[in-house]
Amino acid sequence: MEPKILCLGDSLTQRGWEVESHGWVAQLAAAYLRRYDVLNRGFGGYNTRWTRHLLPRMLPQSLRNMRLITLFFGANDAQIAPYKQHVPLPEFSSNLRAIVETFSSPDSALYAPDALIVLITPPPVGEKMWSRDRESKSKPFDRNNDVARQYAQAVVQLAAELDLPCVDLWSEIERRVEGLREMPFDGYEEFTCDGLHLNAKGNDLLAQLLRTTVDEREPKLKPENIPWLLPDHNGIQEGTVEEILTFL
Template structure:
C-alpha cells in the first residue's frame, strides 16, 4: 500500500481558495508547502463564497476519520467569517448572525471527524475590510449598498478571538490585527486611535488598499503577513525523518 503523507488542511472560503495563486510573486500555499516539504502535504479546502453554515454542512464529507487510506490531519487552519459578516440585502444571502457564526465555528473545530485526527487547530480571524472600496464595487454590481461593513466585519473577527479563548487547545492567528497594524504603519498621519479607522466610511483607504485591493480579498502582501503568523506554529520537523528517506541513505557511500 502507498505510504501517505500526513496533512495540513486549509479550511475556509475564497481567502484560502485564492491562497494557492501567486500574487505579487508570493503564494501562501506554495510557501507553506515548501516549509513542510517531504513531511506534510498542504491540502486546500477553501471554497469561494462559503460561510460557516455551508462549511459545517459539508464538513463530514470533507473530513473523514484517519485510516490506512486516509491520511492523518496534523494541522487544521480555519479561516471563515468574511461571508458570514455580510449584511441582509435582497441581493445577497450569505449572512450568518454573529451568535450562529460563533456556534458554527465551535462545532467545526470540535467536530468528531476533526477530533479523530487530533490536529493542532489554528483559528484565523477574518482580515479587516475596506468598506470604502467594497461600496464602490458592490454598487457597480447592482447591489443597493455595500454588502459588507467594516465595523460589522470587525465584530466577527472579535468573535473568532472569543472562540479561540474558549475552546481548549486552539491557537489564535490574529490576521485582522496584523494587517491593520501594518497598514496603519504605512499610512502617514494615521494611528490606531484615528477615527474613523482605515477603510471605514468617512475615512480613507490609506495603505489598506495595498493589502485588500478589492476591499475584501488579500494581496500577496497580506498573504505574506498570514504566512509569517502561521509558519512558527508548523513544525519543527525532525531532521532526517521525513516520510521517505534522504538520498544519502538511499545511496550510501562505501568506506
C-alpha cells in the first residue's frame, strides 16, 4: 500500500477540500501530489464523542501505511450546552486522548506506527458574524469565543502532555485580528466566512502553519524530501514498454 495522509475532523476538515476557498486539505494534497495520497475524513457537525465511538466506520481497516494524521476537533464540542453537539470540557479532552491512543497504541486495530500525529485547535468564534449567520438561518446563537478558547487550550495542553506537535489556530488568528477590531466584525471576517468556518485567507493560514509544524517536527515529511511515485517523464529515455516495465 502506498503511504497516505489522514485528515480527521469536523466540517472544518470536510470543507478543507473546497478549492474555491483555498481548502487547507486540498493544499495539502497538492503539496504531496505523486507522493502521498490524502484521505479526507471530515464529518460536518461531528464532535469527539461521536467520532471516538464511530472510528471503525470512518476509517480504512488498516492505517499502517499512514505517515501523517491531523486531528482537528473542538469547534462542535464547544457548542454551548444544552445543544446536542456540546461535549463537556473534561470529556472532550478524554475523547481526544482516546482518539490519539487509537492511532498510537500497538494493541489497537487502527494502530498507525509510522504516522506523525498533529493536533489542531478549533479557531476563534467571531461572535458578531456567527450571530448574523444564525439569525439568517433562524437558528439559535450557540457558540462564543471564550468557550472556544477553553477548548483550544485543552488541545494545546493535551499535545504538550503527549509530546505531539500542535497548530494553535485559535491563538494565531486571535493575534492577527487584534489590530483589526475597527472592522465591522472585529476582524474575524479576515479569516472566516461566517464567524467559524475558514475562508480563503483562513485556509491559507492553516495550510502554512501545518506545513511549518510538520517540517519542523519531521523534516523527512517535507514534500521535497519525498521522491515522486514513478519518475518524471523527462527521466524516461526511450519510452519503450521494456523500459517502462523496469519501474514496476
